[in-house]
Amino acid sequence: MDTIRTTRKYILMIADIILINVSYILAYWLRFNFNIPSHELVIFKNNAIIITIIYLLIFCFFKLYKRLWSYASIDEFMLVVNACILSNLLGIIYSFTLVPRIPLSVNILSGMITILLIGGFRMSFRIIKRYLDARVKHHSGSSKRVMIIGAGKAGTIIVNEMKLCSEVNYLPVAFIDDNKYKVGTRVAGIEVMGTRNDIVKLAKSLSIDEILIAIAAIDGATKKEIIDICKETGCKVKLIPGIYEIIDGKVTLNKIREVNFEDLLGRDSVKLDMEGISDYIEGRIIMVTGGGGSIGSELCRQIIRFKPKEIIVLDNYENNAYVLQQEFKRNGVNENIKYVIASVRDKDKLDLIFKKHRPDIVFHAAAHKHVPLMEDNPSEAIKNNVFGTLNLVNCADKYKVKRFVMISTDKAVNPTNIMGATKRVCEMIIQSMDKRSETQFVAVRFGNVLGSNGSVIPVFIDQIKSGGPVTVTHKDINRFFMTIPEAAQLVLQAGVFAKGGEIFVLDMEKPVKIYDLACDLIRLSGYIPNEDIEIKFIGLRPGEKLYEEVLTEEEGLNQTAHKKIFVGKPTFDDFDTLMVKINEFRKIVEKDDREEIVSKLEEIVPTYRRFEAEVAMTECV
Structure with missing residues (x-):
């Protein structure tokens, strides 16, 4: 050499x-x-x-x-x-x-x-x-013919790199740009052949294999519109990074990513009240339970931006905590973060942790959340969700935590499953304790989180990669969806408005049909639904609803100062009666008697209707 x-x-x-x-x-x-x-x-x-x-x-x-x-x-x-x-x-x-x-x-x-x-x-x-x-590329049958949407700086960088790197098998064929003055001109030697209205026609006539959306400063709605058009071509669709990576000059071929379902939501990034969040986070000790999980870890990433005095990452699963620890070490932000391995079920250990660290704010994200598993393990749902939350609430009250924010779920509204019913009990604990404590207790309720552990998107992607079938429980089932960063940011924002006892509801916009979601992911992977990849209906799982709700009838809905956050009025304040019923759970749980557990949940949560789930399941299979 x-x-x-x-x-x-x-x-x-x-x-x-x-x-x-x-x-x-x-x-x-x-x-x-x-x-x-x-x-x-x-x-x-x-x-x-x-x-x-x-x-x-x-x-x-x-x-x-x-x-x-x-x-x-x-x-x-x-x-x-x-x-x-x-x-x-x-x-x-x-x-x-x-x-x-x-x-x-x-x-x-x-x-x-x-x-x-x-x-x-x-x-x-x-x-x-x-x-x-x-x-070589023109005469090579293995080169992928690429259409680039966006004849601007980002598109130019990508095309030049495609031409420069003989190792990559991309052959840029045409630009698409909505600026009509660019149509007919050449950028980086490639002709701008039309606007977005010509994508489907040109993709077919030019035998395009992949479409690359190379628009750095693109809003969520426009991105969704373009992706919806691209879905009709049958081509695989990919995206470049956002505007900040363009400014930093970091756009390269290895930064190109697959289109994911987050892009299809068509939302712009959440705008936060930075000053308001900073006021209650900066210089304070923050505890995040379930801190290594999907929501908990993202909360930690967001919280660190607001310069807390210390973050206590509490998690029962050491691997999650370890992964987060290594991430923060790589990013050089590990000095004021403590990692505590403990279960929220362990009342005595929690008391020691609160006594030692004296947190000012607690974000409670630890929970058992998988509906089918909790249907089969109801005693574990009670131990972790109900007793665990009660342990934390009592510690927060005892050690005079300033604010306690619990992560809840839309499945707590008129629940048809054990997991949802236990989370509704947690909300009742929060609301009733707030009436007798100096701590401000609130809950934040939202739906499914894209990309969280065990969520439907990774399952569908794995099924598509394996050649199918993609399994959907029911053709009409729909769900509210949020991205992990959206959820974490709005949880922090809701904390700004907390006065005590509220249930904050995050605006997840329109619900999404799971069948449509599956079809979109198949198309964006370059396949045709039910031709290349089969979609198979397997029936509703135990405790599963066709449609989720975000509020009970009596809670009402009021706007906060943030357009994406609504608040429901407190509906429960009888802490002593609730404690009597929860304490009756202890003996029932020890026997692990499913029927008694479900009956007690029906007694505590009047809106819990297990028979609705069973009827719905019978009708849908």
């Missing part, structure tokens, strides 16, 4: 020596109208070696012999220009010491010609490489 590098360096030097001297000869030729006086040639001949050495030394100083010119960019070309200008200036200074000297006009002309010859010679390596790579 060293031999090849050295040989290449000497070849470039020899070429430069020739081109430098040719530049001066051409300059003389132009200066003297194609008839160079013999005495002028003698002057140049006597000084050619010195001038050449000046150029070579400057070229070495600019490290022109250590660059791979087949991958040269405008930066390398400007380096050549600067090196030639400096060399020419030094050459002019040297010529003034001569008697007789080289004419100034010859020196200036030779400098300009040197830039053209030296720069052109080096850039020719890239031109030749690009030409050869293009021929």
Whole structure:
């Protein structure tokens, strides 16, 4: 390898020596109208070696012999220009010491010609490489024909990299851009062939394999509209990163990602009241239970932005806590984070933890959440969700925590499953304890979280990768969805409005049909639903509803200062009666008697209707 590098360096030097001297000869030729006086040639001949050495030394100083010119960019070309200008200036200074000297006009002309010859010679390596790579790609049956949506800076960067990298099997074929003035022009050598209205037609006529959306500053609604059009083509669809990575110059082919269902929600990023959140987070000790889970870990990532005094990550599962710990260590933000392995069921251990760390704010995200599993393990749902929450609430009250925010679920509304019923009991604990405590207790209720552990999206993606079938419980079933960052940010925002006893409801906009979700993911993977990938209906699972709700009838709905957060009025405040019933659970749970557990839940939560789930299941299978 060293031999090849050295040989290449000497070849470039020899070429430069020739081109430098040719530049001066051409300059003389132009200066003297194609008839160079013999005495002028003698002057140049006597000084050619010195001038050449000046150029070579400057070229070495600019490290022109250590660059791979087949991958040269405008930066390398400007380096050549600067090196030639400096060399020419030094050459002019040297010529003034001569008697007789080289004419100034010859020196200036030779400098300009040197830039053209030296720069052109080096850039020719890239031109030749690009030409050869293009021929290979055009004649290669394995190259993917790509349509790029967005003929702006991001699209230009991506196309240039596709052309530059022979290792990638992308062949850019056409640009699409909604700016009609660009249509018919060429960007990075690729024609802008139409607007978004032409995507389907052009994808078919040009035999496009993949569509790349390369618009950095794109809002959620526009992204969704374009993706919806792309779904009709049957092509695989991919995206580039967002605007900040474009600004940082980090857009490369390996940053291109698959379209995921978050892109199909068509939402813009949540705008936070940074000052309000900072007021109750900054400089305080924050505890996050379930801190290693999907929501808990994202809460920790968001909280760290607001400069808390300390974060206590409490989790029963050491692997989750370890993964989060390593992430924060890599990002250099691990100094004020403590990791505590403990279960919310362990009342005595929780008391010690609260006594030691004295948290100011508690975000309670620890819970058993999987509906079918909790149907089969009702005693565990009671122990973890109900008793665990009660343990935390009592500790928060005892140690005078300022604010306690519990993560709840839309399944707590008119529940038809044990998990939802236990979370409704947790809400009742929160609301009733708030009436007798100095701590502000509130709950935040939202639906399914995209990408969380065990959620439907990763399951569908794995099924698609395996060739199907994709399993859907019922064709009409729908769910509210949020992204993990959305959920965590809105939980923090809801804490700003907490006065005590509220149940905050996060606006998840329109519910999404799970069948449509499955079809979209199949299409965006480049397949046709029920042709390439089968969609199989397997019937509702125990405790599962066709439609989720976010409020009970009596809770009502009021707008907060944030357009994405609503608040329901408190509906339960009888803490003593609730405690009597919850304490009766302890003996029932010890016996692990499902029927008694369900009966007690029906007694505590009047809106819990297990028979509705069973009837619905029978009708839908």
